[in-house]
Amino acid sequence: MELELQEEEAVNFGKSLIVPSVQELAKQPTIDIPPRCIRSHEDPPIATHDSCLPSVPVIDLQKLASVDYELERLHLACREWGFFQVINHGVSISLLEKFKLEIENFFKLPYEEKKQLWQEPDNHEGFGQLFVV
Template sequence: MWSSLPVPSVQELVKEPLTTIPPRYVRPHQDPPFVSNATSLPQVPVIDLKKLLSGDLTDSELDKLHRACKEWGFFQLINHGVSSSLVEKAKIETQEFFNLPMEEKKKYWQKAGDVEGFGQAFVMSEEQKLDWADMFL
């Protein structure tokens, strides 16, 4: 079973004036962000679930999925059958959650030894580098 150590909320960290980035969020050995003009930015991979489920993989949808996971770590899924109104409702409710006051969000804080809830997941050590983001899993 996965577990995660509790860490401070990024939203709480930025309430204080920061003159430097906290060391746990600095990744000196990582490539700097890719900066370019909007016309040449790479496109997020698009995966067609209908094609994946059809069993007809002649157009290599499975290969596209593999590359998206390996190279990007995420993708846009189309033809999934979920109504656009439900997707929009989930998006709005997620934004509403993150706009709540911190005291309200803390009711959903990850419990020690768990990965579900508000915070950062998969924090395994005090030295681990962290993402500059809060999550709700």
């Protein structure tokens, strides 16, 4: 029973909405920013001559299991940024280059071919733009 509950919680990340891809939005004249893209409750970063703009968080996977502050950095990156750069992951450069080439080839496919792999509502897997609410 407890395992079933954990599995159910792990799958339920929240509701999601399918929204148009950025490539499709770019084909249409747009005057207004879609409301789902506006985050008015957050203060914009302030840059002065004394400070620099924030940079993308970097997470060291070798330190993640052994250093407490690296886990805290990962948590902050997920909560505040939604993404991060990973270093010391152990993945070979050749595999990363092959992966990059496959991604580029995928994005060169016609829209109709990519749409066959499109995400479905309330499913976070697949290609497309999900807006999690």
